[in-house]
Amino acid sequence: MNCAECRDLLLEYALGALDAAESAELRAHLANGCAGCAQAMTEAEALVGQLALALPAVAPPPAVRHELLRRLAVEPAANAPIPKPASSSRERSWWLVPVAWAASVAISAGLAAAMANAANDQRLAAMRSRLDTLDATNQRLTKDVSEAADRNGSLAISLAKAQETIGMLRSSDLSLVSMTSSGPQPRLARARALWDKDTEHWQLIATGMTPPGKGKVFELWFITADQRKVAAGVFDVDAQGNGILTVTVPHDIGQISVAAVTDEPGLMTAPTGAIHLAGKL
Numbered sequence: 165m166n167c168a169e170c171r172d173l174l175l176e177y178a179l180g181a182l183d184a185a186e187s188a189e190l191r192a193h194l195a196n197g198c199a200g201c202a203q204a205m206t207e208a209e210a211l212v213g214q215l216a217l218a219l220p221a222v223a224p225p226p227a228v229r230h231e232l233l234r235r236l237a238v239e240p241a242a243n244a245p246i247p248k249p250a251s252s253s254r255e256r257s258w259w260l261v262p263v264a265w266a267a268s269v270a271i272s273a274g275l276a277a278a279m280a281n282a283a284n285d286q287r288l289a290a291m292r293s294r295l296d297t298l299d300a301t302n303q304r305l306t307k308d309v310s311e312a313a314d315r316n317g318s319l320a321i322s323l324a325k326a327q328e329t330i331g332m333l334r335s336s337d338l339s340l341v342s343m344t345s346s347g348p349q350p351r352l353a354r355a356r357a358l359w360d361k362d363t364e365h366w367q368l369i370a371t372g373m374t375p376p377g378k379g380k381v382f383e384l385w386f387i388t389a390d391q392r393k394v395a396a397g398v399f400d401v402d403a404q405g406n407g408i409l410t411v412t413v414p415h416d417i418g419q420i421s422v423a424a425v426t427d428e429p430g431l432m433t434a435p436t437g438a439i440h441l442a443g444k445l
Contacts, residue, residue, distance in 0.1 A: 343443035376427035387422040
């Protein structure tokens, strides 16, 4: 058997379709060490092994299973092998060529589709990871901008109050009023008030105070010589107990004898809470 004849029979051999004589002759040719035919044999066996994977799975009709079981139950009339019709190797193997070609195409298409799907999955995963990173960055930047805006707002308020204080210190008629702890405040709690009599502005700066309690604020009162109590304004203190309040003194209030700070549920027209700070003018 030469190489051309051998390679015509390789697919049939791999499928187990050769008779004993041809199988023995092909094995003898391969045993002689023909490297080309041995490689072709390996490829034929690999192709036959993948034929089942290349075909779509189809469930057989129930009638097929019934007929198969029926035939297995029938005893064969004789154990003699069924004779095979004589035919040349090329006539027997012509149908294997399109089957092998179709299987190769199906396998190649399946592998290409699997590789394409894997590549698409990798790209989608990379895009999702990038979007997650961009979203986290955007959230962080938004938070930073918000915090910066808050800081800028606080700085603007502090700058305005500082400029206001500087303006009062330049007054030609400025009085300093001291207010000390009274009632529930710590002993070191106190306030200083700048009274610009040129513009009738009063700026109170409190330190070391304990917050007034939930739902309450501090309220400043001007108490006149005839014991009238005039509401001036409300303020709160920060975590360090510091607070500031700037108000305008009513021009017709008359003589102020005492300034006091009480705790109130809001801006009141008459004091209802305890006195926290007080100072004589």
